[in-house]
Amino acid sequence: MASSESQLLRRHFDYGGAPVAPVFRRSLRFPFWNSVHANTDPNPKNHPSLRVKIQAQADTMMKPVSDNKIPHVLTVAGSDSGGGAGIQADLKACAARRVYCSTVITAVTAQNTVGVQGVNIVPEDFVAEQLQSVLSDMHVDVVKTGMLPSLNIVKVLCQILRKFPVKALVVDPVMKSSSGDVLAGSSVLTGFLEELLPMTDIVTPNIKEASVLLGNVPLKSVSDMRTAAKLIHDMGPRNVLVKGGDLPNSLDSVDVFFDGDEFYELCSPRINTRNSHGTGCTLASCIAAELAKGSSMLSAVKTAKHFIDAALDYSRDLAIGNGVQGPFDHFFELKNINHSSWRQNMFNPNDLLLYAVTDSGMNMKWGRSIAEAVKAAVEGGATIVQLREKDAETRDFLDASKVCLEICRSYGVPLLINDRLDVVLACDADGVHVGQSDMPVRLARSLLGPEKIIGVSCKTPEQAHQAWIDGADYIGCGGVYPTNTKANNRTIGLEGLKKVCEASKLPVVAIGGIGLSNARAVMEIGEPNLKGVAVVSSLFDRECILTDTRNLHALLSEPALLIQ
Numbered sequence: 001m002a003s004s005e006s007q008l009l010r011r012h013f014d015y016g017g018a019p020v021a022p023v024f025r026r027s028l029r030f031p032f033w034n035s036v037h038a039n040t041d042p043n044p045k046n047h048p049s050l051r052v053k054i055q056a057q058a059d060t061m062m063k064p065v066s067d068n069k070i071p072h073v074l075t076v077a078g079s080d081s082g083g084g085a086g087i088q089a090d091l092k093a094c095a096a097r098r099v100y101c102s103t104v105i106t107a108v109t110a111q112n113t114v115g116v117q118g119v120n121i122v123p124e125d126f127v128a129e130q131l132q133s134v135l136s137d138m139h140v141d142v143v144k145t146g147m148l149p150s151l152n153i154v155k156v157l158c159q160i161l162r163k164f165p166v167k168a169l170v171v172d173p174v175m176k177s178s179s180g181d182v183l184a185g186s187s188v189l190t191g192f193l194e195e196l197l198p199m200t201d202i203v204t205p206n207i208k209e210a211s212v213l214l215g216n217v218p219l220k221s222v223s224d225m226r227t228a229a230k231l232i233h234d235m236g237p238r239n240v241l242v243k244g245g246d247l248p249n250s251l252d253s254v255d256v257f258f259d260g261d262e263f264y265e266l267c268s269p270r271i272n273t274r275n276s277h278g279t280g281c282t283l284a285s286c287i288a289a290e291l292a293k294g295s296s297m298l299s300a301v302k303t304a305k306h307f308i309d310a311a312l313d314y315s316r317d318l319a320i321g322n323g324v325q326g327p328f329d330h331f332f333e334l335k336n337i338n339h340s341s342w343r344q345n346m347f348n349p350n351d352l353l354l355y356a357v358t359d360s361g362m363n364m365k366w367g368r369s370i371a372e373a374v375k376a377a378v379e380g381g382a383t384i385v386q387l388r389e390k391d392a393e394t395r396d397f398l399d400a401s402k403v404c405l406e407i408c409r410s411y412g413v414p415l416l417i418n419d420r421l422d423v424v425l426a427c428d429a430d431g432v433h434v435g436q437s438d439m440p441v442r443l444a445r446s447l448l449g450p451e452k453i454i455g456v457s458c459k460t461p462e463q464a465h466q467a468w469i470d471g472a473d474y475i476g477c478g479g480v481y482p483t484n485t486k487a488n489n490r491t492i493g494l495e496g497l498k499k500v501c502e503a504s505k506l507p508v509v510a511i512g513g514i515g516l517s518n519a520r521a522v523m524e525i526g527e528p529n530l531k532g533v534a535v536v537s538s539l540f541d542r543e544c545i546l547t548d549t550r551n552l553h554a555l556l557s558e559p560a561l562l563i564q
């Protein structure tokens with residue numbers, strides 16, 4: 001790889017014959033650039049007077065357009081002509097996560113599914129100019145880096161980031177392409193170790209990159225990955241994610257996350273697919289996107305991992321290119337869009353306040369349809385609904401779900417389905433609730449994608465911990481009191497509920513024998529992540545669902561009980 005400035009410039013200008021002119025030609029809205037273009041020397045560095053003029057004119061244009069900001073990630077990376085990785089993957093990942101993405105290109109690669117045929121490094125001055133251009137004008141929340149092909153590029157990046165601090169810096173320490181071609185030489189390591197990593201909020205090496213960062217120590221197990229995460233953390237980044245997708249002999253893909261205090265092993269089933277080119281860039285961009293939206297680091301990492309798993313799973317059959325490793329589809333969610341795709345936002349834990357769970361036996365007893373029961377519950381103030389129709393025929397269940405979905409959506413209330421992922425997918429419900437012996441949460445997540453709500457029943461702290469690792473959104477914890485609604489259900493009491501809440505990083509809803517007479521006692525255990533109560537008989541085995549829902553909602557809304 002070229003290292004001296006003259007080599008870098010030569011490589012740059014060799015590329016495509018006339019590299020600078022198109023950049024300037026593009027700028028029709030900036031007439032002063034035409035004069036730059038007319039000059040015989042294309043390097044703006046050599047036109048100090050013009051640069052002053054450009055700066056002056058640009059300054060007058062730097063008026064904030066509006067306060068209505070969209071989360072913004074700036075990616076500093078290389079272009080992949082094949083569109084699977086690099087800048088192209090970053091743009092797609094940010095778009096899929098609904099975050100604005102600006103780009104600073106550090107290199108242009110000729111690349112396809114077979115491998116990398118050529119690399120042209122952008123001179124560090126022009127990388128600096130791109131950085132300055134974006135960061136002096138736009139409000140960037142998070143910077144994400146990918147291919148940083150020269151030490152000088154690492155240096156100018158660090159220098160400019162010190163001038164324009166951002167909320168977070170995500171570093172994907174790209175060293176080789178997935179085809180094995182070298183994208184950053186060993187000299188870059190110095191820049192990583194001395195300057196970039198100490199400024200970094202999260203670094204996301206795969207096994208090979210982690211090994212290189214540590215001086216080529218072999219990493220062969222999850223335990224080695226934990227040691228590596230700790231050692232890399234000692235180099236300065238505040239968080240480390242060592243990705244274990246390439247770990248040999250493992251059925252699962254285990255990533256190790258270390259925040260300086262605790263280790264987390266994030267597991268998902270290994271997805272057997274050729275189409276995994278660009279997963280590293282996409283993962284880092286998703287983390288950046290979630291951080292830009294305001295997520296905590298851990299939840300950004302988890303969301304990003306779910307997104308990758310779902311994208312790989314949905315893209316198994318994609319056939320692009322003839323090489324060994326193909327790209328995947330970042331917009332897999334568009335396949336599932338139908339016109340009632342209402343749920344655009346992530347799950348809101350406060351929706352768990354009054355969780356109405358239906359029961360076909362009770363509706364039959366009172367001569368009501370599922371839809372009538374659900375309508376009364378949401379009118380009365382239920383904040384989330386679960387259809388738990390154990391005896392319904394599939395076709396009837398599906399038809400009822402569609403009607404209930406319309407009702408719930410008209411009230412802005414999420415509708416979940418008990419146990420049946422097929423029904424969730426068929427009617428585009430908002431999510432599923434599963435128990436410990438139903439579809440595993442990990443699988444449910446990879447089948448449903450990152451946006452659907454997944455709840456899981458837990459009776460123990462261990463189950464609660466696993467639920468979080470597996471990608472659930474909330475925990476249903478019970479039976480708090482004895483119940484006749486679910487046969488042979490073990491009662492765990494308020495103590496059991498408290499233990500689960502304490503161990504859980506997820507929001508919790510209490511269930512089992514809860515009604516107007518004891519809901520206060522449940523909420524008064526005072527655990528901040530206990531967000532509400534889930535009830536069946538005290539709403540649906542009653543003469544007037546509307547009145548009983550209203551009463552329970554009023555009680556739960558008392559200021560003394562509300563934990564936001």
Ligand SMILES: Cc1ncc(COP(=O)(O)OP(=O)(O)O)c(N)n1
Binds near residue numbers: 386436438475
């Ligand atoms: C909110 C909520 N919590 C717990 C359950 C129970 O689910 P599960 O253990 O799968 O039992 P069944 O409901 O399937 O009998 C739930 N449904 N909802």
Ligand SMILES: Cc1nc(C(=O)O)sc1CCOP(=O)(O)O
Binds near residue numbers: 476480483512534
């Ligand atoms: C469906 C369910 N799951 C439970 C658990 O403990 O996980 S208890 C339960 C039944 C709750 O019904 P009711 O409000 O009528 O007691």
Ligand SMILES: [Mg+2]
Binds near residue numbers: 433
């Ligand atoms: Mg179940």
